[in-house]
């Protein structure tokens with residue numbers, strides 16, 4: 001491939017890649033200059049006291065593009081996490097990270113962007129849809145300005161060709177390429193126009209053209225006054241020299257900080273001149289790594305380089321810079337757009353996702369239609385005699401079971417895939433957890449109510465259930481509440497447990513227990529007192545009673561009396577006037593599980609930083 005970069009201008013290419021407009025106006029948006037300093041950072045594990053970073057100091061100034069480099073395990077990710085105050089679970093930190101001279105802790109997320117290595121998006125959305133929703137979450141401006149900004153960023157990052165393509169999911173759903181996904185990550189972060197950007201291996205896994213185009217984007221962001229700090233793996237010499245500052249870490253300690261040219265001179269001075277035929281960053285990295293066959297020798301070499309750096313002039317100069325950096329104003333924190341805006345944007349995203357996942361919708365509907373027909377055929381037109389009554393009650397119970405199991409296990413699968421994106425966006429300050437939760441629940445509401453109602457209505461006349469309009473409506477209400485109980489319980493378990501398999505392992509016996517307490521498998525009045533109360537926690541109990549009571553409340557047959565009604569209900573210890581209690585019981589279960597699900601999600605997301 002033949003590629004060429006023109007400094008600060010358009011990237012030209014000859015092999016089908018889209019150009020990256022690095023001259024776009026928005027890239028030159030005024031930003032508040034940000035200087036980040038980190039001084040005497042020491043990080044160790046809380047349990048074993050293993051030292052991950054030892055006495056690391058440094059500075060990144062406005063307009064600088066800084067590369068964090070070093071061998072695997074050198075401590076690059078740990079340092080980036082320290083700077084962003086993320087992923088510090090189980091670690092203890094000493095030292096200070098300052099932004100314009102202020103220690104702002106986790107609020108750094110509110111003035112910075114973070115282009116993560118692992119791209120996570122909503123695969124069913126197109127690039128344009130995804131960015132517009134991100135813009136709504138990240139920008140305070142009106143729709144027209146958001147549209148303009150998204151268009152400019154799409155243009156700037158060369159995403160025009162794929163703007164209407166679905167993002168997709170590598171290996172699962174065909175979508176945009178790896179390079180486009182990487183640029184989309186940058187695009188999202190640029191919407192809020194941050195003065196400070198972090199990037200975790202933005203060039204890894206990309207071909208040389210794409211890697212160059214990503215570095216060019218970063219270069220232009222830095223040229224516009226932003227501060228950029230990125231972990232960079234094995235860059236080519238060309239890319240290496242595009243950075244303003246290189247920080248090499250080795251064994252958790254600083255081994256060099258300075259310009260690329262200074263790094264060449266430094267390694268030459270300390271006895272490791274870089275041969276002409278070698279790629280400088282690769283050579284330096286080799287000198288800072290422990291070679292498996294000569295561990296002791298490598299250790300000695302690294303110790304020598306580190307102590308040489310500690311005593312050299314560049315190190316003294318940067319230490320002074322870190323210590324004397326003045327305190328200046330911070331840029332305004334990115335503001336949360338508010339509950340209603342967030343919920344609206346997230347609801348739109350969730351609806352598109354649900355509607356564009358036709359397999360899930362289709363399967364749910366087909367399953368419920370088939371089950372409705374099956375139950376209807378199995379219990380076809382039951383007569384009003386002893387066996388008919390028994391069969392009718394069994395059919396009603398079966399409807400409750402069918403409304404429960406497939407629903408509960410179906411909803412559990414989504415959280416595992418979605419949580420990483422939600423946690424990331426939450427910690428980026430895009431929305432409150434409640435906004436996400438409400439939007440997700442609302443988006444699933446039609447799918448997890450209509451299908452159950454359809455199943456009940458299909459089987460209703462086939463079984464020959466009593467069909468005054470009040471009885472039909474009351475049955476549908478009970479069915480919707482039962483399905484919602486199962487949905488909310490499934491959602492709660494999905495929020496509570498880390499993986500779907502663990503949630504299911506818990507849900508299977510729990511739902512079996514609730515089913516046992518329904519009244520069908522044993523008259524609940526005969527259960528021991530100390531366990532009998534548990535029936536009031538079971539939606540099977542309320543749902544089954546609600547349907548049975550409703551069915552036998554009115555039968556169009558002259559020989560049917562209240563005496564017969566009470567005999568039928570007494571088999572289960574059900575009471576003829578309990579319908580309202582059942583509706584209240586089911587509603588309480590729905591509210592309880594939705595609230596519990598929210599609390600579980602809140603705790604889980606907060607802990608995931």
Ligand SMILES: Nc1ncnc2c1ncn2[C@@H]1O[C@H](COP(=O)(O)OP(=O)(O)OP(=O)(O)O)[C@@H](O)[C@H]1O
Nearest residue numbers: 045052070071072073074075076077078079090091
């Ligand atoms: N939470 C943790 N608990 C224990 N050890 C940790 C923890 N985080 C990192 N480490 C260890 O600290 C060292 C530095 O890890 P870090 O991820 O920062 O390295 P890195 O330079 O980013 O490596 P790579 O390029 O392979 O990602 C490694 O030995 C790693 O195993």
